[in-house]
Amino acid sequence: xxxxxxxxxxxxxxxxxxxxxxxxxxxxxxxxxxxxxxxxxxxxxxxxxxxxxxxxxxxxxxxxxxxxxxxxxxxxxxxxxxxxxxxxxxxxxxxxxxxxxxxxxxxxxxxxxxxxxxxxxxxxxxxxxxxxxxxxxxxxxxxxxxxxxxxxxxxxxxxxxxxxxxxxxxxxxxxxxxxxxxxxxxxxxxxxxxxxxxxxxxxxxxxxxxxxxxxxxxxxxxxxxxxxxxxxxxxxxxxxxxxxxxxxxxxxxxxxxxxxxxxxxxxxxxxxxxxxxxxxxxxxxxxxxxxxxxxxxxxx
Amino acid sequence: xxxxxxxxxxxxxxxxxxxxxxxxxxxxxxxxxxxxxxxxxxxxxxxxxxxxxxxxxxxxxxxxxxxxxxxxxxxxxxxxxxxxxxxxxxxxxxxxxxxxxxxxxxxxxxxxxxxxxxxxxxxxxxxxxxxxxxxxxxxxxxxxxxxxxxxxxxxxxxxxxxxxxxxxxxxxxxxxxxxxxxxxxxxxxxxxxxxxxxxxxxxxxxxxxxxxxxxxxxxxxxxxxxxxxxxxxxxxxxxxxxxxxxxxxxxxxxxxxxxxxxxxxxxxxxxxxxxxxxxxxxxxxxxxxxxxxxxxxxxxxxxxxxxxxxxxxxxxxxxxxxxxxxxxxxxxxxxxxxxxxxxxxxxxxxxxxxxxxxxxxxxxxxxxxxxxxxxxxxxxxxxxxxxxxxxxxxxxxxxxxxxxxxxxxxxxxxxxx
Numbered sequence: 001x002x003x004x005x006x007x008x009x010x011x012x013x014x015x016x017x018x019x020x021x022x023x024x025x026x027x028x029x030x031x032x033x034x035x036x037x038x039x040x041x042x043x044x045x046x047x048x049x050x051x052x053x054x055x056x057x058x059x060x061x062x063x064x065x066x067x068x069x070x071x072x073x074x075x076x077x078x079x080x081x082x083x084x085x086x087x088x089x090x091x092x093x094x095x096x097x098x099x100x101x102x103x104x105x106x107x108x109x110x111x112x113x114x115x116x117x118x119x120x121x122x123x124x125x126x127x128x129x130x131x132x133x134x135x136x137x138x139x140x141x142x143x144x145x146x147x148x149x150x151x152x153x154x155x156x157x158x159x160x161x162x163x164x165x166x167x168x169x170x171x172x173x174x175x176x177x178x179x180x181x182x183x184x185x186x187x188x189x190x191x192x193x194x195x196x197x198x199x200x201x202x203x204x205x206x207x208x209x210x211x212x213x214x215x216x217x218x219x220x221x222x223x224x225x226x227x228x229x230x231x232x233x234x235x236x237x238x239x240x241x242x243x244x245x246x247x248x249x250x251x252x253x254x255x256x257x258x259x260x261x262x263x264x265x266x267x268x269x270x271x272x273x274x275x276x277x278x279x280x281x282x283x284x285x286x287x288x289x290x291x292x293x294x295x296x297x298x299x300x
Numbered sequence: 301x302x303x304x305x306x307x308x309x310x311x312x313x314x315x316x317x318x319x320x321x322x323x324x325x326x327x328x329x330x331x332x333x334x335x336x337x338x339x340x341x342x343x344x345x346x347x348x349x350x351x352x353x354x355x356x357x358x359x360x361x362x363x364x365x366x367x368x369x370x371x372x373x374x375x376x377x378x379x380x381x382x383x384x385x386x387x388x389x390x391x392x393x394x395x396x397x398x399x400x401x402x403x404x405x406x407x408x409x410x411x412x413x414x415x416x417x418x419x420x421x422x423x424x425x426x427x428x429x430x431x432x433x434x435x436x437x438x439x440x441x442x443x444x445x446x447x448x449x450x451x452x453x454x455x456x457x458x459x460x461x462x463x464x465x466x467x468x469x470x471x472x473x474x475x476x477x478x479x480x481x482x483x484x485x486x487x488x489x490x491x492x493x494x495x496x497x498x499x500x501x502x503x504x505x506x507x508x509x510x511x512x513x514x515x516x517x518x519x520x521x522x523x524x525x526x527x528x529x530x531x532x533x534x535x536x537x538x539x540x541x542x543x544x545x546x547x548x549x550x551x552x553x554x555x556x557x558x559x560x561x562x563x564x565x566x567x568x569x570x571x572x573x574x575x576x577x578x579x580x581x582x583x584x585x586x587x588x589x590x591x592x593x594x595x596x597x598x599x600x601x602x603x604x605x606x607x608x609x610x611x612x613x614x615x616x617x618x619x620x621x622x623x624x625x626x627x628x629x630x631x632x633x634x635x636x637x638x639x640x641x642x643x644x645x646x647x648x649x650x651x652x653x654x655x656x657x658x659x660x661x662x663x664x665x666x667x668x669x670x671x672x673x674x675x676x677x678x679x680x681x682x683x684x685x686x687x688x689x690x691x692x693x694x695x696x697x698x699x700x701x702x703x704x705x706x707x708x709x710x711x712x713x714x715x716x717x
Contacts, residue, residue: 003514003517003519003551003583003584004305004514005585005586006304006305006306007304007305007306007380007384007385009575009586010306010585011306012575012587013546013575013585013586013587014585014587016546016575016587017527017546017587020527020528020544020545020587021527023528024527024528024600024642048575049544049587050530050544051530051573051589052530052532052534052536052537052540053530053531053532053533053534053537054532136376136378137377137378140375143375143376143377144373144374144375144376162373163709163710164399164400164402164403164624164710164713165403165710166402166403166406166407166699166701166710166713167406167407167695167696167699168407168546168696169639169640169699169700169701171639171701171703171708171710173637173703173708174708175708186376187376187378187387189378189380189385191380192385
């Protein structure tokens with residue numbers, strides 16, 4: 001008898017284990033859904049973890065109002081397929097209510113404003129655990145993140161005061177007003193995610209596959225031409241075959257020159273690529289420690 | 301798709317023994333570094349006026365760490381080859397960071413111990429090896445680094461190997477291997493060195509790709525700690541009642557006679573539902589849902605086992621613990637919260653037997669104050685019975701964490717003796 005499982009099945013079982021712990025240890029967990037492949041993977045894993053019962057978490061989408069339209073279409077179809085409950089935290093609303101002030105100028109992005117909208121939505125829904133699809137291979141601040149990440153009553157992350165995590169014993173105890181961020185796919189890499197999506201034949205938003213789009217170049221990154229980004233006079237728009245490697249707000253998600261039209265093409269592309277996936281994220285490039293700084297304030 | 305195994309290993313070391321360079325080298329030579337990452341460290345190396353690109357910068361930490369010039373915490377790194385996917389738990393090796401080494405070691409298949417060829421076996425080497433043995437890491441790999449600074453001398457290598465073996469004879473380690481390397485030049489890391497023809501063993505990468513880890517799990521003592529009971533309450537699955545959890549040992553097959561603890565009721569496995577649907581057999585580390593023939597009362601914290609192979613059931617438990625809390629030391633007679641598999645209980649510290657000197661392995665029965673980073677043997681009594689195996693036979697059913705009920709912090713890791 002060969003009692004051996006491959007790395008994708010081991011990661012799958014680990015993530016399912018974490019999700020079941022969350023359902024058991026917390027009263028009101030919520031799954032943060034961005035519309036990107038990692039959060040799509042999370043929804044599928046949650047479905048497997050509790051099948052044939054329904055996913056016991058609502059899906060929370062922090063809507064910047066600057067989404068790719070494809071993202072919203074996919075989101076609504078997914079919610080319907082799994083009979084999940086969708087909650088929307090709106091950045092536009094946060095701006096209208098004076099909670100945050102919109103950035104102005106060429107590099108204006110609502111990415112940073114998401115933090116306030118997220119914290120507001122978590123407070124409003126009285127969620128005590130927020131599941132996210134962040135992975136440790138994405139960025140060096142995330143390399144030190146826990147599966148169960150404790151946040152104080154201001155939603156802040158303190159990298160010096162994280163609880164040690166041993167074996168598979170997860171300590172979700174907290175005081176009133178505090179909450180946890182939970183990262184069940186911490187140990188997956190970008191390639192693992194794609195291999196698994198292929199293995200399980202999971203449908204994805206069209207944005208991930210190469211398509212023709214009007215784009216322009218800024219600081220070496222291709223950005224989609226849209227009404228939300230103010231172009232500089234010398235920035236020329238041209239049409240190009242591109243795809244997204246990550247999906248976020250239109251203002252900060254770079255697109256990549258690519259001819260990959262199937263998941264298999266994408267796996268091939270990633271296996272041979274020479275750039276990290278967040279290499280196209282202008283929000284990470286603001287400074288060398290921008291992710292660490294945003295995480296401390298309560299970013300995803 | 302290829303069938304690749306997952307191997308977790310832990311490294312420990314101080315700033316100057318070449319640990320970061322070695323990890324950087326593994327990532328770089330296995331082509332796990334992207335161009336933008338490489339360009340970034342190239343720029344930083346240049347700015348600092350270093351000769352060539354400093355691969356150690358790849359594992360450079362957070363701003364708060366750089367400001368203080370220390371590594372605070374366990375960092376996880378990933379790389380893969382066509383054969384295996386690797387997770388490195390990279391921990392600082394200084395005595396203050398025993399808790400991090402313990403954390404990284406708790407899930408590792410392999411402990412990679414680095415020795416600087418110029419200094420040989422030092423206190424830190426011993427400490428790391430002792431932790432690897434207490435945490436029962438199945439494989440210990442000793443890399444003798446900086447061989448380039450000792451003219452790739454076989455004599456130097458032999459002496460260090462000999463010293464280490466003499467010391468390790470006192471430890472409970474099953475499988476020890478040695479490799480002479482130069483992380484800086486890449487000798488015997490991924491590529492074979494042409495400067496040490498006297499060495500006939502494998503390179504580090506070859507070792508990592510081939511060390512036998514399939515039997516690192518316990519496949520004998522069948523255990524399923526229950527995380528939750530799945531009840532859909534829908535018309536389609538009206539009578540469905542599934543017991544969800546991750547297999548902690550042994551294997552379950554359809555038709556197996558099983559017993560639920562603590563009730564002691566027996567039943568039979570009728571279905572095993574895994575992530576991909578029904579399966580005939582389940583084993584570690586799979587997450588599954590078991591369905592039983594009889595409708596018996598089972599809830600979170602219970603354990604499903606085989607009739608003829610049961611864990612210890614008891615409230616008085618002997619533990620080896622590592623203390624994590626920097627503010628308060630272990631309170632004799634103190635009460636704490638405790639987690640074991642999916643059980644949450646409270647416990648009282650009945651006795652502190654001794655404190656272990658982790659440099660010499662001697663037992664201190666005079667000074668029994670257990671402070672941060674100390675390892676000691678204690679006895680506890682729990683409010684409810686736990687279903688345990690010794691940590692030696694099962695790392696999952698043999699481990700606990702102890703939690704301060706005031707701060708909610710995890711203050712100790714415990715291993716059942």
